[in-house]
Amino acid sequence: MTGERLTYASAGVDIDAAEDSKHRIKRLVESTFTAGARGAFGGFGGMFRVPEGARKPLLVSSADGVGTKIKVAIEADRHDTIGHCLVNHCVNDILVQGATPLFFLDYVAFGKLVPSVVEAIVAGVAAGCRENGASLVGGETAEMPGVYTPPDYDLAGFIVGMVEEDEVITSAGVQDGDLLVGLASTGLHTNGYSLARHIVTERLNLGPHAVFPESGGKSVADVLLAVHRSYLPILRPVLPRVHAMAHITGGGIPGNLDRALPPHLDAVVEMASWEIPPLFRVLEEAGKVERAEMYRAFNQGVGMIVITDTSGASAVRDLAGKAGVDSWIIGHTRPGTGRVQLV
Secondary structure (H helix, E strand, O other): OOOOOOOOHHHOOOHHHHHHHHHHHHHHHHOOOOOOEEOOOOOOOOEEOOOOOOOOEEEEEEEEEOOOHHHHHHHHOOOOOHHHHHHHHHHHHHHOOOOEEEEEEEEEEEOOOOHHHHHHHHHHHHHHHHHHOOEEEEEEEEEOEOOEOOOOEEEEEEEEEEEEHHHOOOHHHOOOOOEEEEEEOOOOOOOOHHHHHHHHHHHOOOOOOOEOOOOOOOEHHHHHOOOOOOOHHHHHHHHHHOOEEEEOOOOHHHHHHHHHOOOOEEEEEOHHHOOOOHHHHHHHHHHOOOHHHHHHHOOOOEEEEEEEOHHHHHHHHHHHHHOOOOEEEEEEEEEOOOOEEEO
């Protein structure tokens, strides 16, 4: 066997860059620690103490990514919001079952590790954790040459929350005649980006720093990288009055609201009850996307649907208004077979 001596770095993995990244993110991680966090930064496993006073606690977990929204961040070279989106998405996913977050872990994998990019990503994750009261107790930063082509990277998150067993929110609580309260999204959130990016780049011929149509002068990156909203601050005080919820992610309103329905009730969604934001109108017209496909691919301006009674709906809307978030009564439930009807 001949040739020069090989090192891990010559194979494409820079251990020094990994160490630099760890030093950069230490203060960010520690800024998220809540009372339940145990152990120090850099441990092999994250530790968290179940809150004192819990009676019959259930742990609720979820894992997710941000889809091809990550390509927008890479192309715009703007990495400090994508982690925030990730946390908020996961928070909303467990919120629909009545759970509030305890701790979070992240995973980011690069073709070539860039410490400043790692720092920006984790800054976003930490911001999301602080917003939602979750401790960032661990994660993994991997360098995988040959799997990812620089500057591409991937990002995933793992959340664990808690709800008392007798306070779990399920579709069993939905009643005939309940109201549907739609809470406004901040844009696409983290779904539909493969279609949106295709329309923006191939039909509108716009780069990340070009002005997005009907946006008041905002760039494509500004519009498409808007942080996925967390609905926890709005809904936490009113959770006991919520009958069911649907986080509007992949599949849109028809593909998510049905998950919150019992088999004997339908949800009637009145499409004229809220104004579709310009972003979605631009994508629909430029891509010549059929209306039904728009409702399957995108949230159409509604990021969360809360199912509750009349007084509960008033309480939700009051809290949303105080938080500066638009809300609408967008429909109701009626006898049926567990389907969503867009009318």
